[in-house]
Amino acid sequence: MKQLVVLGGKGGTGKTTVVAALAQLMATEGRLVLADADVDAPNLGLLLAPEVLYGERFVGGSEAVIDETACIGCGTCQDVCRYDAVLATDGVYTVDAIACEGCAACHYACPAGCIDMEPAESGEWYRSMTRLGDLVHARLFAGQENSGKLVSLVRHQAQVLAQDRDARWVLIDGSPGIGCPVIAAVTGADLALMVAEPTVSGQHDLDRVLGVAAHFRVPAAVVINKGDINPGRSAEIEAYCRERDLPMLGVLPYDDAAMAAMRQGRTVTEASDGPLAQALRGLWAVLKPMLGQ
Amino acid sequence: MRLVIASGKGGTGKTLVATSLALVAAERATGSDALPALLDADVEAPNVALFVRAEVSETVAVERLVPVVNAALCTHCGRCAEVCQFNAIAALPTQTLVFAELCHGCGSCALQCPAGAITEEPQPMGRVTLGQAAGLRLGEGELQVGEAMATPVIRALKHEAQRRGWDGEALTIIDAPPGTACPVIEALRGADAALLVTEPTPFGLHDLRMAVEVARDVLGLPVGVAINRDDGGDGSVAAYCAQEGLPVLLRLPLEREIAAAYSDGQPLVTALPRYRPTFEAALDALLALAEEAQP
Known part of the structure; x- marks a missing residue:
């Protein structure tokens, strides 16, 4: 069982969109368990219509x-x-x-x-079934502490479930930033996929979240999202990755299909066969061998 | 007057909105007024300085206190491990181990140690940078990579600004971190009003609801909403605001030009001055919202 965590440093770079599409592509090839580790803004469930099978209060x-x-x-x-x-x-x-x-x-x-x-x-966690497989998710109550502890709980439950189900992959949707919830999401993962945005903020925050992955000794790879918003900065991120020997797994185009799919409650690869969906298929093709399978 | 720009979801445009609001406020301040301040409290991903380049005048280290056990005095009674609520101390039969990364710096172990064997030593966890640019005072908090706790850095940023009298009569605009957990609470605490930035998508709506719970319901702040990347395609955010009686104080369209200016680190009102009146009106509305709620 391999654990892939998707992070970005900066918020809104497209982590959840990428996770949902990868989940859909993984699900056609094997069993996976999804974990939404963004417990103070959990959005993965909005695309996967989870049926909650079990829920429990979290005392942090x-x-x-x-x-x-x-x-x-x-x-x-x-x-x-x-x-x-x-x-x-x-x-x-x-x-x-x-x-x-x-x-x-x-x-x-x-x-x-x-x-x-x-x-x-301070929150609740749930085990749910979706059309793509099991989902472990949680909700931190408004303004609560211990989001890192709740993320650790979600990670643990996802691993237990993956062992029970003999799943090939655990796919983790992380939160923005570099603090405790991100540390809890990245620790012990087999690979961290960083979704970067070709903006000054995106570049700056990518550098910091890569620092966190390195600090906790988790190998990282980078994919650029909405690369055509600023091709110059996109090229700078590619050069940055080359200099550091970081695997650059591709550039995803800006595509209205992302917003349209989100509004339909579907993954991009389910809702469209356009440029973004195709680029996401290309991403999975290069990512899969990196997970050793 | 302290205004906080926050959001549940990340990447909705907090920094975009905060920088342009602050620049508009700076233009308006006349000679006799104290300079308005812009504080970047998104200490995990501080980006304001990429848009408004500051002349840095001061850097203050943010430290946290972690316990150090004097082995010569330790009697291995285990009291420190017993009182620690964060599993940061392990008391073994002949050795007492401190896991600094788990420590919350509460000082309870040092207070309770019957042998007086625990002292506390500062360990760097981040920094606060203070400076000036374009008629603005600028403050930024930055959490060091590998450190877990953002809240103390945000607290230090607010404290340093206050200590220098930046608050006083002048306007302070705070760029908050995303989410709804403790760092957001620290950024919002003591505010006179909050502007919650969202986008008209299911993710935007879901996370706006959570942010409203924090800012309005838990902290009791007056709350306005900014809708960014408005493509007119999803009315559910506007409908939610109408239903909850939340005023929409700012709307920005989904426009490639805005995204391009942002991507290159240009504040919106500088790159596209046609949006200046939009931000002036939003600032007035937000100030009015805050003033209405004053006792």
């Missing part, structure tokens, strides 16, 4: 709660909190649940023993 951490009746008003909790999460109004101490990091420093420091740590339900 805990938050401090002060028992006002036992509080002696000493303010120790506020002194030890490094997240400005303890508020004092007229001598009454309360915890701002949104700011609370769940570190329990106040709980252990409180001389009156009146601060409890209560489990914080």
